[in-house]
Amino acid sequence: MALGSTPRMTLGGTDLSVVGRTRIYVCGVTPYDVTHLGHAATYVWVDAVDRVLRRLGGQVEVCRNVTDVDDVLFAAAERAGGLYEQFAAVQQFHFEQDMDLLGVRKPAHEPRAHVFVPQVVALAQSLLDKGAAYESAGSVYLPGAGVAEQAGLDRDTAERLVKEYGGRLDDPAKRDPIDQAVWQVSGEGEPAWDSPWGPGRPGWHAECTAMALSTYGPSMDLHAGGADLRFPHHAFEAAQAQAATGVVPFARAWMHVGIVQLEGPKMAKSVGNLVFAKDLVQQSSPGAVRTMLLDRRYDEPWDYTPEVLQRAAARNDELYRAAGTPGTDQAAWEAVLAALAGDLDVPRALDIALEEGGQVARDLTTVLAL
Ligand SMILES: [Zn+2]
Structure with missing residues (x-):
């Protein structure tokens, strides 16, 4: 192809490839479980962006974090009778094997949440200093009303989503039920780290904010993840970053990959309807599974059969x-x-x-x- 005629890659109307590198961040897995088709869809789509941009001559960096500080992980490690760090490392190894099997390129950056606790403390402190967050009973919260409004959600929807994704609406330390913890008091038996507000642990959204800011600085080109992460996770992740750094937007483009359903409900461990990526590759081939995931609109939900x-x-x-x-x-x-x-x-x-x-x-x- 002649120089100058190379198309530029757009996603959702944003031109991704401008000059130099393209910085991509995708929310990684909580390593407590086998890779199911929903996970596979997200990472294979990000891999497709990576490969297409490279083919167009871009320099691409992908950051895929590991959420190894999380309630579900602590609980699973306890059931397995092991230290959560070791349990997470073993699960992460299996996840990476599944990514290899699916032909997903290794990311340039793979930050692990437990290493970035000091950065979450710094983020919380910065938000407090700017008056963007408040401290209450040893936790630090980001007010949620403005974030929900920015996401175009009404009150009921915002509350339902916060509840669905593990946020406690009845937490008495919150001023508003949809506020989200940047830093939170650890639960009984959970790991805890020192902070200016007492022992505790990072909030889920704050982990991603801290890892993204630590990897790329205050902005990136594309932030990806499953469509179910749109709110509260991505909305709060961006709101925190923008409030702390003053740089808007945190992500120039977003890619929300359509949910994979099994004849109706979303594929999730809690629903018990998982189809594992590895099994499908063994039944067919990596190329067949990738074709199934990619031969469609990336943002539409679909049913696996x-x-x-x-x-x-x-x-x-x-x-x-x-x-x-x-x-x-x-x-x-x-x-x-x-x-x-x-x-x-x-x-x-x-x-x-x-x-x-x-x-x-x-x-x-x-x-x-x-
Ligand atoms: Zn995330």
């Missing part, structure tokens, strides 16, 4: 058959790249590659690791 995987495997086979044919069409390849660069239109890129075959199909399997 074995038939969806079979159809994806057939489409993946078709792509490989097409790749075995002769021919190379520069205009078709440019159309494939333009589809990928324009809000990651993988279905269109695949359709073109299947029709053209040859080098165009071979290059698409490489770019998306299909």
Whole structure:
């Protein structure tokens, strides 16, 4: 492709590739569980952005944190009878093996929450100094009303989401039930660290804020995560960062990956309807699973069924058959790249590659690791 004609990658209307590096942050897993298809979808989509930007000549850095300070992790480690640090390290090892199996490139940065506790304390202190947060009974809270309003949520929805994602509405130390802890008093038997407000531990959103600021400074190009993290997690993460640094926006673009459902409810351990990424790769192939995850709009929810995987495997086979044919069409390849660069239109890129075959199909399997 001639210089100057390389398309620029846009996501949700934001031009990601401007000059130099593209900084991507994706909320990582809480390492207490096997990688399910919902996790796989998020990380394979981020991997697709990474690979497409590289193909377009960008310098990409991906930061995928490890949330190894979390209630569910403490509880799971206790059930397993081990120290949470060791338990988390073993689970993280399995997660990384699953990412390898799915062909996800290793991130440039992989911060672990337990290492960033001093940075969360600094963040909480900065928010207090600016009058953006308040201290109460040994915890530090960020007021939630403005954050919910900014996210366009009414009161009932905000309360429901805070409750759904582990926030205690009845915490007596809060001024408002939807306020979220930047720093919180540790529960019985949970690990605790020293702070100016007494022993405690970081709030979930504050962990990501501290890790993102520590990795990239006050702003980034793309923040990604599952659509279920939109509120309260991402909204508070951004609000805290912006209040502490004064730099707006914290993220130039957001990528919220559509929820994977199993005939209705969201796939989640608490619902008990998990489909594991590893099992699907063993039943089919990494290329078939990646095709299933990517051959759709990234932001739409969808239902997993074995038939969806079979159809994806057939489409993946078709792509490989097409790749075995002769021919190379520069205009078709440019159309494939333009589809990928324009809000990651993988279905269109695949359709073109299947029709053209040859080098165009071979290059698409490489770019998306299909
Ligand atoms: Zn996060």
